Amino acid sequence: MPCPGWELSGASGVGTPPWIVSIDHLIPLAEGWDSGASAWSPAEWKAYANDLGDGRALSVVSAASNRSEADQDPTRWLPPAESYRCQYATDRVAEKSRWSLSVDSGEEAVLAETLDRCGPADLPAPLPLGIRRC
Template sequence: MRFRTAAVAAAALAVLALPTPAHAEPGDSITLPVSQALANLSISEEDRTGYERDAFKHWIDADKDGCSTRNEVLLDEAVEAPDRTGRCTLTGGTWYSPYDDRTIEGPRGLDIDHRVPLAESWDSGASAWSAAEREAYANDLGDHRSLIAVSASSNRSKADQDPSTWMPPAEANWCEYARDWVVVKTRWGLSIDASEEAALSESLSRCPDEEITVTLAR
C-alpha cells in the first residue's frame, strides 16, 4: 500500500508539472481537450502574398537512410508492407485511405497529404518563418498526425483548402480530420481565420471532446 500511495503521489506531481499552454515552449508536450486547443488558437485574417510551394523544401531524407519523407510515411502506414529494394524503391503493398474509405494497392496511387496544406500554413504564420522551419514543417515526422498517406484523388480534390471549404468525402473521417487539423495548428503555432474556426467548431461539436497531447514544434 505504501508503494502504491507513493506511486499515485508521484503521478499526481508529474501531472502538475506539465506545462500549461500559456507557458509551454518548443519541445514541451501539452495535454488538453481538443475543444480547448481550438479555443486557444489565435484568429486572424489570412494572407497568401508571396507564397511559393518551393519555399517549403520537402521530401528530404533527414536520417540519410535512403528513404525520403514520402517513403517514410508510406512504410509507416502500410497495411501490407511493400517490398523495398535499392536505396528505397517501394513496390507492392497495400494502404488504407481514410479520406475516401478506400484500399489502395501499390504506392503509385497515393499522395502524402500535409494535413494542414503548405499554402494554408503560409497564410497562417509560416510566411514569417525561416527556410529551415518551413523545411521542418514540410517533412514533419515528429507527429504522425502531420502527414498522412491518402488516395491521390482525394488529396488533389482537397488541394490547399481548409475545413470551411473541404472535408473528407468519407464522413466517418470528419472527427479525426478536424481533430488532427487542430493538432497541427497547435503544434506549429499557426492561426486560424474566422470561417475556419466556425467550420472546426461545427465539426467538433458532433464529436467526442477528446484529450489530445501535442509536442510543440515552435
C-alpha cells in the first residue's frame, strides 16, 4: 500500500514518535526574509517556504536541533556534528545562490572558514537518513 505522506527511515529508528523529529529549513525563514525574500511576491515566498524542488532546502532533524538553530545564521549557529559542517556550508551556499539571497560579510567569513577546513572526501556527503515524498 502506498504511504499517504512522508516515509522516514534511519533517523531515530522504527517506532520513533513523530514529535522527536522536525522538518528544518536549511536557511531559516527569518534569515531568508532578511537576505532578500522580503522583496518577493507572496507566490515566491510560498514556493521558498515549502520548497520540495531541491533536497537541500528542507531536512529532517531532531526537534532539539531545530530549536537550537532557530533563525540563526552561521555566525551564531553551526551543526553540532562537525562531520556535517562541510555538507551544511556547501548546501547553504548553493541554496543562497539558487534563491538569489544575499550573504552578509560575517556569514561569508564563517562559511569560507568552514569550507577551508574541508577536504575532498568531506564534500558533499549524504546524510545517513532516508526520506522521500510518496
